[in-house]
Amino acid sequence: MVNDWSFRFLNYVIYPSSSFSKRGDAGEVIKPMTPGSLITYTNKGLYCKEGDFYIDPWKKVDKAVITHAHADHARWGMKSYLAYKGNEGILKHRLGKDIGFRGEDFNTPVSINGVEVTFFPAGHIPGSAQVRIRNKKECWVVSGDYKLNQDGISHPFEPVTCDHFITESTFGLPVFQWEESNEVFRKLNSYWKECVSAGENLLVSAYSLGKSQRVLANLDYSIGDVFIHSAIHQSNLALLDQFPSFKSFTHNTRLVKEISKDKNKPFLVLSPPAGISDALIKKLGKHRSVSCSGWMAIRGTKRWNNYDKGFVISDHADWNELNTACLATKAENIYVTHGYSDSFSRYLSEKHGLNAQVLKTQFGEGE
Numbered sequence: 480m481v482n483d484w485s486f487r488f489l490n491y492v493i494y495p496s497s498s499f500s501k502r503g504d505a506g507e508v509i510k511p512m513t514p515g516s517l518i519t520y521t522n523k524g525l526y527c528k529e530g531d532f533y534i535d536p537w538k539k540v541d542k543a544v545i546t547h548a549h550a551d552h553a554r555w556g557m558k559s560y561l562a563y564k565g566n567e568g569i570l571k572h573r574l575g576k577d578i579g580f581r582g583e584d585f586n587t588p589v590s591i592n593g594v595e596v597t598f599f600p601a602g603h604i605p606g607s608a609q610v611r612i613r614n615k616k617e618c619w620v621v622s623g624d625y626k627l628n629q630d631g632i633s634h635p636f637e638p639v640t641c642d643h644f645i646t647e648s649t650f651g652l653p654v655f656q657w658e659e660s661n662e663v664f665r666k667l668n669s670y671w672k673e674c675v676s677a678g679e680n681l682l683v684s685a686y687s688l689g690k691s692q693r694v695l696a697n698l699d700y701s702i703g704d705v706f707i708h709s710a711i712h713q714s715n716l717a718l719l720d721q722f723p724s725f726k727s728f729t730h731n732t733r734l735v736k737e738i739s740k741d742k743n744k745p746f747l748v749l750s751p752p753a754g755i756s757d758a759l760i761k762k763l764g765k766h767r768s769v770s771c772s773g774w775m776a777i778r779g780t781k782r783w784n785n786y787d788k789g790f791v792i793s794d795h796a797d798w799n800e801l802n803t804a805c806l807a808t809k810a811e812n813i814y815v816t817h818g819y820s821d822s823f824s825r826y827l828s829e830k831h832g833l834n835a836q837v838l839k840t841q842f843g844e845g846e
């Protein structure tokens with residue numbers, strides 16, 4: 480018998496569902512999640528009419544509730560931003576010092592026009608939160624991005640029971656199952672050692688917010704000197720207030736511009752993918768390059784072939800974590816965004832008997 484699931488699975492590996500499409504006029508409700516529900520879907524983003532606020536909107540609105548500071552969730556131009564308080568530094572760094580920011584602690588309900596809004600840790604990156612929104616009738620949780628495995632720098636994910644759960648599915652296929660991250664970092668450090676023995680420098684590519692701090696927290700600085708791209712340094716500084724332990728990154732690293740021409744000992748450079756310029760490659764001279772990303776689990780993809788090696792380190796939930804998280808909410812209705820939303824929502828319906836559906840959003844475009 481043909482295994483329908485594995486056939487679909489292959490299809491989705493090759494053609495992940497696009498999460499971006501053009502929308503209608505401002506404020507238009509594209510598709511109510513359930514008629515008259517507390518959260519609706521508009522062309523500006525997820526909207527709570529009763530509270531008159533949006534969650535991670537992708538167009539300019541007055542009141543935005545923000546899950547985390549990644550570019551696809553926290554966009555410029557909102558009149559006010561409400562987020563977990565740990566995001567103040569990083570949001571102001573990314574969106575401007577003058578933004579209207581209000582920070583709240585985790586597990587501390589606030590009322591917006593009578594609707595209760597509470598932040599809970601999402602474990603995705605430092606400062607990342609899930610948002611629970613409820614009135615007397617309904618309880619919703621918008622997860623933003625999340626992961627269940629603990630990275631040692633973000634507040635660990637807390638499952639929150641609700642009726643309606645909006646989940647990401649960036650890595651919503653069974654092929655994505657993460658190895659224990661301590662083990663992956665051990666391998667990264669030993670690969671770096673290997674480079675040093677071969678007299679070669681090492682370029683490590685990782686996103687500037689979240690992944691880079693994780694790499695910096697796990698590097699073995701006894702192996703050699705570490706230089707970082709200025710975008711990573713700026714993020715570190717912006718996070719320092721809420722995450723004082725990141726001070727050690729400043730002590731342990733220097734900026735890429737401080738690499739001197741006559742440097743004779745092999746070194747490591749940490750840069751976001753967008754920061755890898757011709758000038759940087761020239762500075763690196765004889766080197767190897769690696770990428771730290773969940774996408775390294777499927778290395779056939781052309782965009783990753785430029786790297787000598789891949790380390791599967793992701794700030795998103797893997798397949799098992801996604802399933803665990805969705806079931807832990809006890810939600811009857813699951814809305815699936817980012818990534819493999821078609822296959823994952825179908826799986827949730829068929830395997831777990833949940834009322835799951837795809838929600839096409841504009842998340843997943845930024846980082």
Ligand SMILES: [Zn+2]
Pocket residue numbers: 547549603624846
């Ligand atoms: Zn994110």
Ligand SMILES: [Zn+2]
Pocket residue numbers: 549551552623624817842843
């Ligand atoms: Zn995202």
